Amino acid sequence: MTMWIWIIVASLAAYVLKLTGYLVPERVLEHPRMARVTWVLTLGLLSALVVMNTFASGTALVADARVAAFVVAVVALVLRAPFLLVVVLGAAAAALTRALGWG
Amino acid sequence: MRALLTSPAVRLGLSVSVATGLYAVSFGALAVAAGLSTLQTCVLSLLMFTGGSQFAFIGTIAGGGAGSTAALAATLLGVRNAVYGVSMSALLRPRGWRRLLFAQVTIDESVAVASSRTDPLEERRGFWTAGLGVFTLWNIFTLVGALLGSAVGDTRAWGLDGAAVAAFLGLLWPRLRSREAGSIAVVCALATALATPFLPVGIPILVAAVVAVAWALWGPGEPRGNRPLRPTSSEVAAR
Numbered sequence: 001m002t003m004w005i006w007i008i009v010a011s012l013a014a015y016v017l018k019l020t021g022y023l024v025p026e027r028v029l030e031h032p033r034m035a036r037v038t039w040v041l042t043l044g045l046l047s048a049l050v051v052m053n054t055f056a057s058g059t060a061l062v063a064d065a066r067v068a069a070f071v072v073a074v075v076a077l078v079l080r081a082p083f084l085l086v087v088v089l090g091a092a093a094a095a096l097t098r099a100l101g102w103g
Numbered sequence: 104m105r106a107l108l109t110s111p112a113v114r115l116g117l118s119v120s121v122a123t124g125l126y127a128v129s130f131g132a133l134a135v136a137a138g139l140s141t142l143q144t145c146v147l148s149l150l151m152f153t154g155g156s157q158f159a160f161i162g163t164i165a166g167g168g169a170g171s172t173a174a175l176a177a178t179l180l181g182v183r184n185a186v187y188g189v190s191m192s193a194l195l196r197p198r199g200w201r202r203l204l205f206a207q208v209t210i211d212e213s214v215a216v217a218s219s220r221t222d223p224l225e226e227r228r229g230f231w232t233a234g235l236g237v238f239t240l241w242n243i244f245t246l247v248g249a250l251l252g253s254a255v256g257d258t259r260a261w262g263l264d265g266a267a268v269a270a271f272l273g274l275l276w277p278r279l280r281s282r283e284a285g286s287i288a289v290v291c292a293l294a295t296a297l298a299t300p301f302l303p304v305g306i307p308i309l310v311a312a313v314v315a316v317a318w319a320l321w322g323p324g325e326p327r328g329n330r331p332l333r334p335t336s337s338e339v340a341a342r
Binding site: 048 | 155192261311
């Protein structure tokens with residue numbers, strides 16, 4: 001039940017943020033400092049999510065089959081594979097590594 | 104109608120919609136694997152409707168993070184949409200209640216397609232084709248993904264946690280276009296890893312957010328005031 005509350009709260013927040021851009025005077029959000037914070041924040045959060053999903057197991061850091069997914073995804077991205085293929089290859093790498101008995 | 108079919112903005116919008124819509128399959132499957140119900144997964148795509156935040160929400164839950172932490176991480180990732188709104192407000196000039204509709208489809212893809220055009224009519228066509236196209240396909244394929252995810256059962260054996268790793272890397276990758284971007288990614292990655300053993304699950308993501316803001320305000324690097332915050336169409340096409 002609490003999960004529903006957070007889903008609605010986060011969805012409302014997402015909509016209010018989108019709408020804010022149309023309502024506030026341009027100079028507030030187009031301020032160079034604001035644009036810079038937004039750019040760095042997006043990068044930082046995505047990077048943190050990569051680390052959490054690759055290495056975190058609860059509050060421990062572990063190296064398991066997800067590391068194989070990480071490596072394969074990097075190779076696929078370097079080779080300019082489309083997003084969906086990258087995701088499928090990441091899943092395949094983790095599944096295969098587990099099938100071989102690691103992680 | 105003929106004019107619409109030959110419009111470059113409409114064509115670009117449609118191809119971006121198909122590519123983006125398809126990857127909602129991975130969102131749907133991962134959301135169910137993270138423990139959300141099919142209905143909760145679909146509500147996220149309908150209401151939140153901004154891919155990065157949706158992935159952040161379920162990525163936090165999947166690691167065992169609290170709903171409040173997930174909501175905060177998702178909201179922080181949605182801040183960029185406010186800046187997109189300013190761009191689109193200046194470009195398309197919606198007035199009155201119409202702004203409520205423009206807002207919901209203001210996402211990476213619609214902004215990128217509109218920004219890639221120069222003719223006002225084409226900008227508008229591009230925004231709406233990509234916005235409505237992604238909205239429709241994103242929601243259909245979220246449901247498909249959620250049903251697939253429910254049918255799969257043991258998600259670890261199918262490597263769905265590896266799919267999540269790849270998905271976040273795929274979202275991050277097109278943004279790593281400068282040395283500074285790479286440095287920020289590495290510093291925030293280290294901050295997350297260092298904080299993980301000492302803080303409740305999910306909170307290290309917020310530590311990374313604080314580090315990122317500190318870097319933006321006081322860190323090294325060029326002020327980016329001259330660069331409007333918009334994804335380029337090649338960044339979006341890279342998905």
